[in-house]
Amino acid sequence: MSVDRAAARVLLLTGTPLDGPESPGTDLARELLCTVPHIEYAWFRRWWGRPRRADDAPGGQSVSVVSREGTPSASVRLQILAAALLAARRTDLVHAVLPVGPGFAAFSRTWPRVAGRRPVLHTVPAAVEPADLAGCRPLGRTVALSDATARQLTAAGFGDVRVVNPSIRLDLWPLRRRQDRTPPMVLAIGDGGTEEAMLSAGVAARAGAQFQLVLALTGDGPGGRQPEDLLRGIAAREGLLDMEVLRCIGDLPGLLAAADVLLYVPRRMTGRADVPPMVLRALATGRPVILSDLPQFAGLSDTVLRTPAADPHHTGHLLRQLLDRPWWWDRIAERGRTTVAGRFGSDRCAAAYTRLYRELLG
Secondary structure (H helix, E strand, O other): OOOOOOOEEEEEEEOOOOOOOOOOOHHHHHHHHHHOOOEEEEEEEEEOOOOOOOOOOOOEEEEEEEOOOOOOOHHHHHHHHHHHHHHHOOOOEEEEEOOOOOOHHHHHHHHHHHOOOOOEEEEEOEEOOHHHHOOOOOOOEEEEOOHHHHHHHHHOOOOOOEEOOOOEOOOOOOOOOOOOOOOOEEEEEOOOOHHHHHHHHHHHHHOOOOOEEEEEOOOOOOHHHOOHHHHHHHHHHHOOOOOEEEOOOOOHHHHHHHOOEEEEOOOOOEOOEOOOHHHHHHHHHOOOEEEEOOHHHHHHHHHOEEEOOOOHHHHHHHHHHHHHOHHHHHHHHHHHHHHHHHHOEHHHHHHHHHHHHHHHHO
8 A cells, every 4th residue: 555545554553652651652653643644543542431532643543551641561561462463454554663672572573473464664762772682573674763773773683774863843842042040950851860960960069050950850760760868868968959859840841941951961871762852852942951972862963062971070060161151052052953953853754754654565
């Protein structure tokens, strides 16, 4: 079936419902639902005492699974797998947006035996732990979100892995003027690198920088589950007495607009999105971003300020310099918005996946 002749039916196979908490893969899948034209998607949503609606997404048909919060669990994954096996037989193509993690090897060997011979496009939305690649087989044509992950998958036998940048809808994340705020706000993502961010902020504060550190711990990763008393203890030791901890964000655009810098300094990216959505949102909003110098971020080049991983001394002084130099802040902020618009816009991503669908559907 050609993408050009009629609306192709594509099953979006994700590990969790798309209306649950954000996780690697769900953000990309939501973008595809809203931006790829002429596709009739089937996708998974939560059901908890609510009627199923077919118009929850443009051109989409939702498939309900019983999940109150939408968080990953064995029960939810089993429901999705069972529903996917049935739905796959009624679609032209399966687009799996699934990380390669523990358990993927068994899934990759089982799926072709039970799901029939429908073509599969597999987007790997997160960095991969090398040990998890043992015994894995490609589900079909494979796509990565960074050159680093693509090289890793190719070396593991996944064939010619394409790279398609993650995307962001710029209409939802407009450029926002820097607020006149005293002291400035440094926003740190808590999904990995929480302690490193706090140690770096402590170095900056002791070097004379004045700011408020805000930790956004909203994910389901290790950073989001850290006890607050532990974080407060680190903050007190580092002299960060004005630190604020957010475990729920009601107005994310407003929070990014209020921030002066986004700080994301994990030691490694395994299991996390190659380029976290929060990073793209901050750049689109016009906020400089300081990132660990990890291979997955190479595609951002000089759009961001990169610092050696696990080096709070270097990161802290880089943060202090950025806050002390308004002209540098302006230059980095402008460069970030321009790069995101040119390389990570939703139109480019939608066009890339449309081409891939066309290739697989003939």
